[in-house]
Amino acid sequence: MIRFGHIEIDLSRRRVRKGDEVLHVGSRAFEILALLASGDGRLVTKDELMNTVWPHTVVEENNIQVHLSALRKALGEDRDCIVTVPGRGYRLMQRRAAALPSKSALPGQTLRRLPSFPTGLVGRDAAIAQVRTALDSTPVLTLTGAGGIGKTTLSIAVAHEIAEAHPDFVCFVELAALTDRQSILASIAQSCRLSLDGDFPSIEAIAATLAHTPRTLFLDNAEQAIAHVAEIVETLTDGNPALRVLVTSREPLRIAQERTIRVGPLEVPARDATEHEVLAQSAVHLFLARIGALGGKTSFDRKETLTAGEICRRLDGIPLAIELAAARVFSLGIEGVYQRLDDRMSILTAGYRTALPRHQTLRATFDWSFTLLDPGAQALFRRLAMFGGVFTLEAMCAVACGSGLTMGAAIDGIGELVAKSMVNVSFDGPVAKYRMNESTRAYALELLHAEDETQEIASRIARYFTSRFDAGAGRTGSVQLVEGSSDLQQTLDDARAASEWAFSSGGDLHLAVELTSTLTGVLLGNCLIEECGTRAERAVSALNELPPRSIDVVSEMRVRAALAATLPNLCGPMGRSWKLWNEVLDLAISSGNDEFQARAYWGLWNAALYGGNVHDAIDHALSFQTFAQDHGHAWQETLTSLLAAVAQHCAGQHDHAKSRIEEAMQHLAVHPHEAEQITSFAVDPLAICYGTLARIVWLQGDAEEALAYVDKGVNLITPETMEPWLTHVLGVVAVPIALLSGDLRRGRCYLQIMRSQTALHGFMIWREYSDCLAAYCDLLEGESERGLPVLEASLDALIARGFRRLITPIVVACAEGLIAVGRFADASMRLHDALNFCRRHGKLFFLPEVWRALGLLAQARARLESHASEAWRDARNEARSCFREAIQLSQQQGARMLELRATVAMARQLYEHEQWAGALALLKNLSARFERSSRSPDVKALFELIDALHVRRAEPVENGASDVARDRQATGVTSLA
Numbered sequence: 012m013i014r015f016g017h018i019e020i021d022l023s024r025r026r027v028r029k030g031d032e033v034l035h036v037g038s039r040a041f042e043i044l045a046l047l048a049s050g051d052g053r054l055v056t057k058d059e060l061m062n063t064v065w066p067h068t069v070v071e072e073n074n075i076q077v078h079l080s081a082l083r084k085a086l087g088e089d090r091d092c093i094v095t096v097p098g099r100g101y102r103l104m105q106r107r108a109a110a111l112p113s114k115s116a117l118p119g120q121t122l123r124r125l126p127s128f129p130t131g132l133v134g135r136d137a138a139i140a141q142v143r144t145a146l147d148s149t150p151v152l153t154l155t156g157a158g159g160i161g162k163t164t165l166s167i168a169v170a171h172e173i174a175e176a177h178p179d180f181v182c183f184v185e186l187a188a189l190t191d192r193q194s195i196l197a198s199i200a201q202s203c204r205l206s207l208d209g210d211f212p213s214i215e216a217i218a219a220t221l222a223h224t225p226r227t228l229f230l231d232n233a234e235q236a237i238a239h240v241a242e243i244v245e246t247l248t249d250g251n252p253a254l255r256v257l258v259t260s261r262e263p264l265r266i267a268q269e270r271t272i273r274v275g276p277l278e279v280p281a282r283d284a285t286e287h288e289v290l291a292q293s294a295v296h297l298f299l300a301r302i303g304a305l306g307g308k309t310s311f312d313r314k315e316t317l318t319a320g321e322i323c324r325r326l327d328g329i330p331l332a333i334e335l336a337a338a339r340v341f342s343l344g345i346e347g348v349y350q351r352l353d354d355r356m357s358i359l360t361a362g363y364r365t366a367l368p369r370h371q372t373l374r375a376t377f378d379w380s381f382t383l384l385d386p387g388a389q390a391l392f393r394r395l396a397m398f399g400g401v402f403t404l405e406a407m408c409a410v411a412c413g414s415g416l417t418m419g420a421a422i423d424g425i426g427e428l429v430a431k432s433m434v435n436v437s438f439d440g441p442v443a444k445y446r447m448n449e450s451t452r453a454y455a456l457e458l459l460h461a462e463d464e465t466q467e468i469a470s471r472i473a474r475y476f477t478s479r480f481d482a483g484a485g486r487t488g489s490v491q492l493v494e495g496s497s498d499l500q501q502t503l504d505d506a507r508a509a510s511e512w513a514f515s516s517g518g519d520l521h522l523a524v525e526l527t528s529t530l531t532g533v534l535l536g537n538c539l540i541e542e543c544g545t546r547a548e549r550a551v552s553a554l555n556e557l558p559p560r561s562i563d564v565v566s567e568m569r570v571r572a573a574l575a576a577t578l579p580n581l582c583g584p585m586g587r588s589w590k591l592w593n594e595v596l597d598l599a600i601s602s603g604n605d606e607f608q609a610r611a612y613w614g615l616w617n618a619a620l621y622g623g624n625v626h627d628a629i630d631h632a633l634s635f636q637t638f639a640q641d642h643g644h645a646w647q648e649t650l651t652s653l654l655a656a657v658a659q660h661c662a663g664q665h666d667h668a669k670s671r672i673e674e675a676m677q678h679l680a681v682h683p684h685e686a687e688q689i690t691s692f693a694v695d696p697l698a699i700c701y702g703t704l705a706r707i708v709w710l711q712g713d714a715e716e717a718l719a720y721v722d723k724g725v726n727l728i729t730p731e732t733m734e735p736w737l738t739h740v741l742g743v744v745a746v747p748i749a750l751l752s753g754d755l756r757r758g759r760c761y762l763q764i765m766r767s768q769t770a771l772h773g774f775m776i777w778r779e780y781s782d783c784l785a786a787y788c789d790l791l792e793g794e795s796e797r798g799l800p801v802l803e804a805s806l807d808a809l810i811a812r813g814f815r816r817l818i819t820p821i822v823v824a825c826a827e828g829l830i831a832v833g834r835f836a837d838a839s840m841r842l843h844d845a846l847n848f849c850r851r852h853g854k855l856f857f858l859p860e861v862w863r864a865l866g867l868l869a870q871a872r873a874r875l876e877s878h879a880s881e882a883w884r885d886a887r888n889e890a891r892s893c894f895r896e897a898i899q900l901s902q903q904q905g906a907r908m909l910e911l912r913a914t915v916a917m918a919r920q921l922y923e924h925e926q927w928a929g930a931l932a933l934l935k936n937l938s939a940r941f942e943r944s945s946r947s948p949d950v951k952a953l954f955e956l957i958d959a960l961h962v963r964r965a966e967p968v969e970n971g972a973s974d975v976a977r978d979r980q981a982t983g984v985t986s987l988a
Contacts (some may be wrong), residue, residue: 089630134293159331276328623815866893
């Protein structure tokens, strides 16, 4: 006989009664009811109903719904006892009332009535001690926590400890199957072995019988009848100081005498934990112990241990989930379980056969909690599955409200979910932050899919992130989030998931572009350059598929600008970046968007400079300057002055560029707010200043001061904006100047950091450029066999991408390496290509080096000819002509270091031809501009050559005093001294 509510089921007679009335229920409906009633409140799946009621028969699923509809109609006021779990099955919420105990029952048998619990309880020693201590001082203690967290196991462990000393004083009541007040009272009376008159004891009678007798009453799983349990506990403990009540529930009783302890998960390892740290966590102890107890392995290698730690971390340290996962290791292995965690609801099903039905699978545990929610909280619970991590009330309402869920219902619902331990809450000051653990979210996602709400909620969350990022980004889109790093990571993960949905076949392409336009700003603001470029590329491709102007113009400018800004760091080509910036400029002018017009001028200047087109860079700087003057932004005028100075430096106007930069630095010192505005718009202006000054002062002959400016530039970089600026500073200034200054150790150190950063962030162009620098370093160290092939390949790759800004010194180094191994034609091709490019685009600042290298090439060819032959004279004269051109260009630019290099090269040629007096005359005035103490290899070479020439001059020379005049006549360098 089974009773629930007012209903009595006689299984032997296949009869259903309601009081004295026999209900007319069809045979199929009776079998459904009997199966649900015998399930002890567990979820009965649709497949189980079909296989039991219609065995070996193929029928439509709606047959269940037809018979359930008839059954509910027959049950009348008890119809709500049959609860539908969407997409899963059905459960009967009430079951038969507990029978009363026999009045003749013997005392002293309580210990044998306690449920057993697994031996070797892991990670709960401190919790057991805390509960024991709390019970000493409070009449009612409630253990709260999520399903499967171990509340029941903890309470059973405490009950056993107390019963060891006082077996008659422990009463344990399992409430999971009890939903009405009378059945709860009857079970309490039975557990406490009370001898009471009548069939159904009253609460007053139980309270009177328990009075003045020390007892500890354990009420397990009270959430299903929380209101009845609260009333009963309050009445029993009122005026009875000898009674202690320990309740386990997914929410508190909320009565005056109650104290709550929230049972937390077991300890899990961090993502990057070592093997030793993994093994120290209680969750991993439980996982490995259960594997051993089930007959599995008892020793594990490092990989298995780390994977076990990751499984426990992803299962949020929930003991039930960990035990179910351990049971699956026997068939799937540790790696197999880990690989299938995304489908955890299906694989975590192998619970103990003796466990309560809701603890035999992870899904059943969540089913139990879900059915206790009201419809509004159920809808909210499903919709919150779209958040992968922390969310606020504002975010929750933006995503979940609507489609039948009001703001008030959502606020009530989140309170219910928190109270029932289905959502966790923490506080950042006064701000509440909510979060579902990973397993709960997996279950909620299943329900969301079953209700066919995924597309609607995904669309809402995409729009929410669009509006959120948009609010923080301004019109141009660059933004840094202010949350902690873990919150930021999860926020980005949720936004990425929303973006993936929006771009999917069932998504919304317009929404995808809008979300990407704001998401790229966040990615740029947080140095995620590679991802920004990938997502911007996807959005620009989508724009090309959509009708013109079907996307908001600001969103379109954002994605085009994001792609244009990332291409010079990633894979180019530079020409495409320039084209995209021109498109942004056209859109900005046509829409009257001043912010994007300014950003486009900055981008065009950058693209031109990266492509080595100095003429265009100067033009864009002037256009930007005119725009800034017309629109009254002082900080933009200051920035444009810096941009013009950098372009002038690249054009060889070093003195003028240096003066402008120094004036700008003085101006920024007086107007620091402008520096802040420039930094938020582009980059710290002092980084531009220090980097350019470092290059200029090296060219002007002071290698030590150049390295000091390098240090200042590197020190400006902050962790918040490390990339791409760190790579930029290292590649443009730090590594090249260190190598040019002969500090190879320092150059290698910078280069190692640069190569690591380019690999980490996917900066393909900068990685190829760092390969060039590394190969250049090899050449400087005499490792031409290793360095030259890498240098050639990397240079070709950069030129193919249109990256010409920094490569002229590398081309010269490559040509010198080719000359040294006799590949004159290849050297000539590279040098003339560089010469023509620099002349055509105004990139003149390193042009003297190209002429010097052409002189070295002609000199090498001359060595292969017979002395005094016409070919020898032509090659010798060509070399001297190239050296003279290099010296004259250097003097025009004020580039003393390049003048020094070209002059030393020419003097060496004279030395080689024994024209020592002429060589000394060439070097005499130049040497006065440099200090012998300098560590620059070029300066050292100057003085070493002078010393060697003095030695030669001291030796006897035929023709005596006529050698100086002869040398000057032969070299034609009288005007260069």
